[in-house]
Amino acid sequence: MIFAPHFSYEELTFSEYAARHGIDNTPPPDITENLIKLSWWLEELREHVGSPIKVSSGYRCARVNMGIGGSTSSAHMKGLAADISCSGMKPLALAVLASETMFEIGYDQIIHEFGQWVHCGLSPVPRLELLTAAIVGGKTVYTKGLK
DSSP states (O other): OOOOTTOOHHHHHOOHHHHHHTOOOOOOHHHHHHHHHHHHHHHHHHHHHTSOOEEEEOOOOHHHHHHTTOOTTOGGGGTOEEEEEBTTBOHHHHHHHHHHHSTTTOOSEEEEETTTEEEEEOOSSOOOEEEEEEEETTEEEEEESOO
16 A cells, blocks of 8 residues: 555654654554555545645654653554644634544544644544643643534
């Protein structure tokens, strides 16, 4: 299987944090297979959105994930998550569109994060979980639903 036309290996594995800190963020082959699945999921979403989707974070090796303060169980480390945005579309609108149009295909989590981007996570057993992340009292708090 190959990557979807609009989502490359390079895009899904690039990390500014890794580049700045000289960290090799190359995934092993089993993770690459997950990234291919993720690319096709994103390609389907792109068709529904009708315009390009920008991936700001895809695969993160454990060292990169720890460095940015990611969850120790992050789907990013498995190649099963991407943080995305779309020019001309508010993140909340993108999150709602993704939750509605990708429901049948499935997803594990769609998180509207800090009003800035959308986390799309996949899993072999999708939970179809919708969350909103916000900073409350200096800590990240997740609430159910997209707000």
